Amino acid sequence: MKIYEKAPAKINLLLDVLRKRNDGYHEVEMIMTMVDLADRLEMEELPRDTIIISSQVGYIPLDEKNLAFQAARLIKERYNVRKGVYIHLDKKIPVAAGLAGGSSDAAATLRGLNRLWGLGISEDELCDLGAELGSDVPFCVKGGTAIARGRGEKLEHIAHPPQCWVVLAKPPINVSTADVYGKLRANEITQHPSIANMRDALERGSFQDMCDGLGNVLENVTLELYPEVLQLKESMIRLGADGVLMSGSGPTVFGLVSKEAKLPRIYNGLRGFCKEVYVVRMLT
Numbered sequence: 001m002k003i004y005e006k007a008p009a010k011i012n013l014l015l016d017v018l019r020k021r022n023d024g025y026h027e028v029e030m031i032m033t034m035v036d037l038a039d040r041l042e043m044e045e046l047p048r049d050t051i052i053i054s055s056q057v058g059y060i061p062l063d064e065k066n067l068a069f070q071a072a073r074l075i076k077e078r079y080n081v082r083k084g085v086y087i088h089l090d091k092k093i094p095v096a097a098g099l100a101g102g103s104s105d106a107a108a109t110l111r112g113l114n115r116l117w118g119l120g121i122s123e124d125e126l127c128d129l130g131a132e133l134g135s136d137v138p139f140c141v142k143g144g145t146a147i148a149r150g151r152g153e154k155l156e157h158i159a160h161p162p163q164c165w166v167v168l169a170k171p172p173i174n175v176s177t178a179d180v181y182g183k184l185r186a187n188e189i190t191q192h193p194s195i196a197n198m199r200d201a202l203e204r205g206s207f208q209d210m211c212d213g214l215g216n217v218l219e220n221v222t223l224e225l226y227p228e229v230l231q232l233k234e235s236m237i238r239l240g241a242d243g244v245l246m247s248g249s250g251p252t253v254f255g256l257v258s259k260e261a262k263l264p265r266i267y268n269g270l271r272g273f274c275k276e277v278y279v280v281r282m283l284t
Protein backbone atom coordinates (compact mmCIF):
# COMPACT_ATOMS: atom_id res chain seq x y z
CA MET A 1 0.00 0.00 0.00
CA LYS A 2 1.20 3.51 -0.86
CA ILE A 3 0.19 6.60 1.04
CA TYR A 4 0.76 10.26 0.32
CA GLU A 5 1.25 13.25 2.60
CA LYS A 6 1.62 16.93 1.75
CA ALA A 7 4.33 18.88 3.57
CA PRO A 8 3.61 22.62 3.22
CA ALA A 9 6.11 25.43 3.78
CA LYS A 10 5.73 27.80 6.72
CA ILE A 11 6.34 31.51 6.97
CA ASN A 12 6.90 33.53 10.16
CA LEU A 13 4.63 36.59 10.21
CA LEU A 14 6.40 37.52 13.41
CA LEU A 15 9.55 36.25 15.09
CA ASP A 16 10.68 37.66 18.42
CA VAL A 17 13.47 36.41 20.66
CA LEU A 18 13.05 36.99 24.40
CA ARG A 19 16.36 35.65 25.70
CA LYS A 20 19.10 33.08 25.30
CA ARG A 21 18.49 29.99 27.41
CA ASN A 22 20.98 27.90 29.34
CA ASP A 23 20.48 24.94 26.98
CA GLY A 24 21.83 26.99 24.04
CA TYR A 25 18.41 27.55 22.46
CA HIS A 26 16.57 30.87 22.43
CA GLU A 27 13.22 31.55 24.04
CA VAL A 28 11.06 32.75 21.14
CA GLU A 29 7.61 34.15 20.44
CA MET A 30 6.57 33.62 16.85
CA ILE A 31 3.44 33.70 14.73
CA MET A 32 3.61 31.06 12.03
CA THR A 33 1.30 30.06 9.22
CA MET A 34 1.42 27.72 6.22
CA VAL A 35 1.52 28.65 2.55
CA ASP A 36 0.41 26.67 -0.46
CA LEU A 37 3.87 25.55 -1.55
CA ALA A 38 4.41 21.96 -0.53
CA ASP A 39 6.66 18.93 -0.83
CA ARG A 40 4.78 15.72 -1.57
CA LEU A 41 5.78 12.52 0.22
CA GLU A 42 5.06 9.02 -1.01
CA MET A 43 5.47 6.23 1.55
CA GLU A 44 5.39 2.49 1.01
CA GLU A 45 6.00 -0.36 3.43
CA LEU A 46 9.03 -2.53 2.70
CA PRO A 47 9.34 -6.20 3.63
CA ARG A 48 12.84 -5.61 5.05
CA ASP A 49 13.43 -3.65 8.28
CA THR A 50 15.09 -0.66 6.62
CA ILE A 51 14.48 3.01 5.80
CA ILE A 52 15.14 4.15 2.23
CA ILE A 53 14.79 7.79 1.15
CA SER A 54 14.81 9.07 -2.41
CA SER A 55 14.17 12.44 -3.99
CA GLN A 56 14.12 14.02 -7.41
CA VAL A 57 16.60 16.69 -6.21
CA GLY A 58 20.28 15.86 -5.84
CA TYR A 59 21.25 18.45 -3.25
CA ILE A 60 19.70 17.10 -0.05
CA PRO A 61 21.11 14.26 2.06
CA LEU A 62 19.28 10.94 1.62
CA ASP A 63 20.88 9.18 4.60
CA GLU A 64 20.35 9.59 8.35
CA LYS A 65 20.98 13.34 7.97
CA ASN A 66 17.60 13.66 6.23
CA LEU A 67 14.91 14.79 8.66
CA ALA A 68 12.36 12.39 7.09
CA PHE A 69 14.79 9.51 7.76
CA GLN A 70 15.20 10.70 11.38
CA ALA A 71 11.41 10.90 11.80
CA ALA A 72 10.93 7.36 10.46
CA ARG A 73 13.74 6.00 12.68
CA LEU A 74 12.31 7.73 15.76
CA ILE A 75 8.77 6.39 15.26
CA LYS A 76 10.10 2.87 14.55
CA GLU A 77 12.25 2.86 17.69
CA ARG A 78 9.65 4.43 19.99
CA TYR A 79 6.76 2.19 18.86
CA ASN A 80 8.86 -0.89 18.26
CA VAL A 81 7.95 -1.21 14.58
CA ARG A 82 10.02 -3.90 12.87
CA LYS A 83 8.86 -3.04 9.35
CA GLY A 84 10.68 -0.99 6.74
CA VAL A 85 9.59 1.98 4.67
CA TYR A 86 10.47 3.59 1.36
CA ILE A 87 9.90 7.36 1.35
CA HIS A 88 10.08 9.43 -1.82
CA LEU A 89 10.38 13.20 -1.31
CA ASP A 90 9.06 15.22 -4.21
CA LYS A 91 10.76 18.49 -3.18
CA LYS A 92 9.08 21.75 -4.15
CA ILE A 93 10.06 23.87 -1.11
CA PRO A 94 13.47 25.52 -1.59
CA VAL A 95 16.10 24.01 0.71
CA ALA A 96 17.77 25.90 3.60
CA ALA A 97 15.45 28.78 2.85
CA GLY A 98 13.78 29.64 6.17
CA LEU A 99 10.60 27.88 5.02
CA ALA A 100 10.98 24.76 7.22
CA GLY A 101 11.14 22.37 4.26
CA GLY A 102 13.00 19.66 6.16
CA SER A 103 10.88 20.14 9.30
CA SER A 104 7.68 19.82 7.28
CA ASP A 105 8.98 16.63 5.63
CA ALA A 106 9.70 15.23 9.11
CA ALA A 107 6.21 16.16 10.30
CA ALA A 108 4.60 14.62 7.20
CA THR A 109 6.62 11.44 7.79
CA LEU A 110 5.34 11.21 11.39
CA ARG A 111 1.72 11.72 10.26
CA GLY A 112 2.12 9.33 7.33
CA LEU A 113 3.76 6.45 9.21
CA ASN A 114 1.17 6.77 12.00
CA ARG A 115 -1.45 6.09 9.29
CA LEU A 116 0.55 3.51 7.29
CA TRP A 117 1.25 1.37 10.34
CA GLY A 118 -2.05 2.07 12.14
CA LEU A 119 -0.22 3.16 15.30
CA GLY A 120 -3.02 5.35 16.69
CA ILE A 121 -0.61 8.00 17.99
CA SER A 122 -2.40 11.22 19.01
CA GLU A 123 -1.51 14.52 17.34
CA ASP A 124 -0.08 15.83 20.63
CA GLU A 125 2.19 12.78 20.94
CA LEU A 126 3.31 13.29 17.33
CA CYS A 127 4.21 16.88 18.30
CA ASP A 128 6.27 15.63 21.25
CA LEU A 129 8.13 13.26 18.94
CA GLY A 130 8.55 16.11 16.45
CA ALA A 131 10.12 18.34 19.12
CA GLU A 132 12.93 15.77 19.43
CA LEU A 133 13.72 16.34 15.73
CA GLY A 134 13.62 20.14 15.57
CA SER A 135 11.98 23.25 16.99
CA ASP A 136 9.75 23.87 13.93
CA VAL A 137 8.53 20.26 13.61
CA PRO A 138 5.65 20.42 16.18
CA PHE A 139 4.12 23.38 14.32
CA CYS A 140 4.52 21.51 11.03
CA VAL A 141 2.74 18.47 12.54
CA LYS A 142 -0.35 20.55 13.36
CA GLY A 143 -0.25 23.27 10.71
CA GLY A 144 -2.74 26.11 10.78
CA THR A 145 -1.80 29.47 12.25
CA ALA A 146 -0.24 29.54 15.69
CA ILE A 147 1.74 31.45 18.25
CA ALA A 148 4.83 29.35 19.03
CA ARG A 149 6.65 29.85 22.32
CA GLY A 150 9.42 28.10 24.25
CA ARG A 151 11.99 27.14 21.61
CA GLY A 152 9.08 26.94 19.14
CA GLU A 153 7.33 23.78 20.38
CA LYS A 154 4.62 25.32 22.61
CA LEU A 155 1.72 26.08 20.30
CA GLU A 156 -1.41 28.16 20.66
CA HIS A 157 -3.66 28.19 17.61
CA ILE A 158 -5.08 31.56 16.58
CA ALA A 159 -7.13 33.05 13.73
CA HIS A 160 -5.87 32.50 10.17
CA PRO A 161 -4.53 35.49 8.25
CA PRO A 162 -6.92 37.18 5.84
CA GLN A 163 -6.57 35.58 2.39
CA CYS A 164 -3.97 37.23 0.18
CA TRP A 165 -1.16 36.43 -2.24
CA VAL A 166 2.28 35.56 -0.95
CA VAL A 167 5.32 36.15 -3.16
CA LEU A 168 8.37 34.18 -2.00
CA ALA A 169 11.84 35.00 -3.28
CA LYS A 170 14.95 33.06 -2.30
CA PRO A 171 18.35 34.51 -3.15
CA PRO A 172 21.01 31.92 -4.08
CA ILE A 173 22.73 31.78 -0.68
CA ASN A 174 22.60 29.21 2.08
CA VAL A 175 21.91 30.48 5.57
CA SER A 176 22.56 28.34 8.64
CA THR A 177 19.87 28.76 11.32
CA ALA A 178 22.38 27.86 14.07
CA ASP A 179 24.78 30.51 12.75
CA VAL A 180 22.12 33.25 12.73
CA TYR A 181 20.93 32.46 16.28
CA GLY A 182 24.58 32.18 17.29
CA LYS A 183 25.33 35.71 16.09
CA LEU A 184 22.20 37.24 17.66
CA ARG A 185 22.77 39.31 20.79
CA ALA A 186 19.42 38.67 22.42
CA ASN A 187 19.98 41.10 25.31
CA GLU A 188 20.66 43.96 22.89
CA ILE A 189 17.36 43.76 20.98
CA THR A 190 15.70 47.13 21.42
CA GLN A 191 12.66 46.79 19.14
CA HIS A 192 10.42 43.80 19.79
CA PRO A 193 7.57 43.24 17.31
CA SER A 194 4.17 43.06 19.03
CA ILE A 195 2.55 39.62 19.24
CA ALA A 196 -0.60 41.22 20.69
CA ASN A 197 -1.00 43.60 17.72
CA MET A 198 -0.48 40.86 15.14
CA ARG A 199 -2.85 38.48 16.88
CA ASP A 200 -5.43 41.25 17.04
CA ALA A 201 -4.93 42.06 13.32
CA LEU A 202 -5.54 38.40 12.43
CA GLU A 203 -8.62 38.17 14.65
CA ARG A 204 -10.07 41.27 12.99
CA GLY A 205 -9.06 40.00 9.53
CA SER A 206 -7.28 43.29 8.84
CA PHE A 207 -4.86 42.83 5.92
CA GLN A 208 -3.34 46.31 6.40
CA ASP A 209 -2.70 45.82 10.13
CA MET A 210 -1.18 42.40 9.42
CA CYS A 211 1.24 44.04 6.96
CA ASP A 212 2.05 46.81 9.44
CA GLY A 213 2.66 44.30 12.25
CA LEU A 214 5.20 42.08 10.43
CA GLY A 215 8.51 41.79 12.29
CA ASN A 216 11.47 39.42 12.64
CA VAL A 217 14.38 40.16 15.00
CA LEU A 218 16.62 37.68 13.12
CA GLU A 219 16.54 40.02 10.12
CA ASN A 220 19.15 42.27 11.74
CA VAL A 221 21.65 39.40 11.80
CA THR A 222 20.95 37.92 8.36
CA LEU A 223 20.70 41.29 6.60
CA GLU A 224 24.08 42.29 7.97
CA LEU A 225 25.66 38.99 6.87
CA TYR A 226 23.98 39.03 3.44
CA PRO A 227 23.21 42.52 2.07
CA GLU A 228 21.49 40.89 -0.95
CA VAL A 229 18.60 39.96 1.38
CA LEU A 230 18.11 43.64 2.21
CA GLN A 231 18.24 44.47 -1.51
CA LEU A 232 15.56 41.86 -2.12
CA LYS A 233 13.35 43.37 0.59
CA GLU A 234 13.76 46.84 -0.86
CA SER A 235 12.97 45.61 -4.37
CA MET A 236 9.79 43.88 -3.22
CA ILE A 237 8.60 47.05 -1.51
CA ARG A 238 9.49 49.16 -4.56
CA LEU A 239 7.66 46.73 -6.87
CA GLY A 240 4.49 47.18 -4.84
CA ALA A 241 4.18 44.41 -2.22
CA ASP A 242 1.99 45.58 0.69
CA GLY A 243 4.06 44.00 3.47
CA VAL A 244 7.53 42.46 3.26
CA LEU A 245 9.55 40.33 5.70
CA MET A 246 12.30 37.72 5.83
CA SER A 247 10.99 34.30 6.90
CA GLY A 248 12.69 32.48 9.81
CA SER A 249 16.47 32.83 9.70
CA GLY A 250 16.26 33.56 5.96
CA PRO A 251 17.26 34.04 3.28
CA THR A 252 13.75 33.81 1.75
CA VAL A 253 11.86 37.09 1.72
CA PHE A 254 8.07 37.05 1.41
CA GLY A 255 5.77 39.80 0.23
CA LEU A 256 2.07 39.96 1.08
CA VAL A 257 -0.09 41.28 -1.74
CA SER A 258 -3.85 41.91 -1.65
CA LYS A 259 -4.50 42.72 -5.32
CA GLU A 260 -3.87 40.07 -7.98
CA ALA A 261 -3.29 42.80 -10.57
CA LYS A 262 -0.06 43.77 -8.80
CA LEU A 263 1.48 40.30 -9.14
CA PRO A 264 2.93 40.36 -12.70
CA ARG A 265 4.98 43.49 -11.98
CA ILE A 266 6.33 42.09 -8.70
CA TYR A 267 7.03 38.63 -10.15
CA ASN A 268 8.70 39.88 -13.34
CA GLY A 269 10.67 42.54 -11.48
CA LEU A 270 12.06 40.00 -9.02
CA ARG A 271 12.76 37.37 -11.68
CA GLY A 272 15.07 39.90 -13.34
CA PHE A 273 17.68 39.21 -10.67
CA CYS A 274 16.39 36.31 -8.53
CA LYS A 275 15.88 32.85 -10.05
CA GLU A 276 13.69 31.36 -7.32
CA VAL A 277 10.41 33.28 -7.11
CA TYR A 278 7.06 31.68 -6.20
CA VAL A 279 3.56 33.15 -6.08
CA VAL A 280 1.34 31.22 -3.69
CA ARG A 281 -1.70 31.62 -1.44
CA MET A 282 -1.96 31.43 2.32
CA LEU A 283 -3.08 27.92 3.35
CA THR A 284 -6.18 28.68 5.38
Ligand SMILES: C[C@](O)(CO)[C@H](O)COP(=O)(O)OP(=O)(O)OC[C@H]1O[C@@H](n2ccc(N)nc2=O)[C@H](O)[C@@H]1O
Pocket: 012, 015, 024, 025, 026, 027, 028, 030, 098, 100, 103, 133, 134, 135, 136, 137, 150, 151, 152, 177, 178, 181, 182, 248, 249
Ligand atom coordinates in the same frame (compact mmCIF):
# COMPACT_ATOMS: atom_id res chain seq x y z
C1 LIG B 1 14.24 30.10 12.61
C2 LIG B 1 13.04 29.18 12.79
O1 LIG B 1 12.93 28.33 11.66
C3 LIG B 1 11.79 30.04 12.87
O2 LIG B 1 10.60 29.30 12.71
C4 LIG B 1 13.17 28.32 14.04
O3 LIG B 1 13.33 29.14 15.21
C5 LIG B 1 14.33 27.33 13.95
O4 LIG B 1 13.77 26.08 13.87
P1 LIG B 1 14.60 24.78 13.46
O5 LIG B 1 15.35 25.03 12.18
O6 LIG B 1 13.63 23.64 13.52
O7 LIG B 1 15.64 24.73 14.63
P2 LIG B 1 16.40 23.49 15.31
O8 LIG B 1 16.73 22.48 14.23
O9 LIG B 1 15.67 23.04 16.51
O10 LIG B 1 17.72 24.22 15.78
C6 LIG B 1 18.75 24.63 14.93
C7 LIG B 1 19.66 25.55 15.71
O11 LIG B 1 19.05 26.85 15.83
C8 LIG B 1 19.24 27.39 17.12
N1 LIG B 1 17.93 27.64 17.75
C9 LIG B 1 16.80 27.09 17.25
C10 LIG B 1 15.57 27.37 17.84
C11 LIG B 1 15.55 28.23 18.97
N2 LIG B 1 14.39 28.52 19.57
N3 LIG B 1 16.69 28.75 19.45
C12 LIG B 1 17.89 28.49 18.84
O12 LIG B 1 18.91 29.01 19.29
C13 LIG B 1 20.09 26.39 17.89
O13 LIG B 1 21.41 26.82 17.75
C14 LIG B 1 19.91 25.10 17.14
O14 LIG B 1 21.04 24.32 17.21
Ligand SMILES: Nc1ncnc2c1ncn2[C@@H]1O[C@H](COP(=O)(O)OP(=O)(O)OP(=O)(O)O)[C@@H](O)[C@H]1O
Pocket: 059, 060, 061, 065, 066, 067, 068, 089, 094, 095, 096, 097, 098, 099, 100, 101, 102, 103, 105, 106, 136, 177, 248, 249, 250
Ligand atom coordinates in the same frame (compact mmCIF):
# COMPACT_ATOMS: atom_id res chain seq x y z
N1 LIG C 1 13.92 16.47 3.98
C1 LIG C 1 14.80 17.48 3.84
N2 LIG C 1 14.55 18.47 2.96
C2 LIG C 1 15.43 19.50 2.84
N3 LIG C 1 16.57 19.60 3.52
C3 LIG C 1 16.86 18.66 4.42
C4 LIG C 1 15.98 17.56 4.61
N4 LIG C 1 16.52 16.79 5.58
C5 LIG C 1 17.65 17.36 5.96
N5 LIG C 1 17.89 18.47 5.27
C6 LIG C 1 19.06 19.37 5.49
O1 LIG C 1 18.63 20.42 6.35
C7 LIG C 1 19.17 21.66 5.98
C8 LIG C 1 18.10 22.75 6.20
O2 LIG C 1 17.09 22.53 5.25
P1 LIG C 1 15.61 23.11 5.41
O3 LIG C 1 15.07 23.22 4.02
O4 LIG C 1 14.84 22.32 6.37
O5 LIG C 1 15.94 24.54 6.02
P2 LIG C 1 15.06 25.73 6.49
O6 LIG C 1 13.93 25.94 5.53
O7 LIG C 1 15.98 26.90 6.69
O8 LIG C 1 14.48 25.27 7.87
P3 LIG C 1 13.97 26.17 9.10
O9 LIG C 1 13.09 27.22 8.52
O10 LIG C 1 13.23 25.14 9.92
O11 LIG C 1 15.20 26.70 9.77
C9 LIG C 1 19.63 21.54 4.54
O12 LIG C 1 20.91 22.04 4.42
C10 LIG C 1 19.58 20.04 4.21
O13 LIG C 1 20.85 19.54 3.93
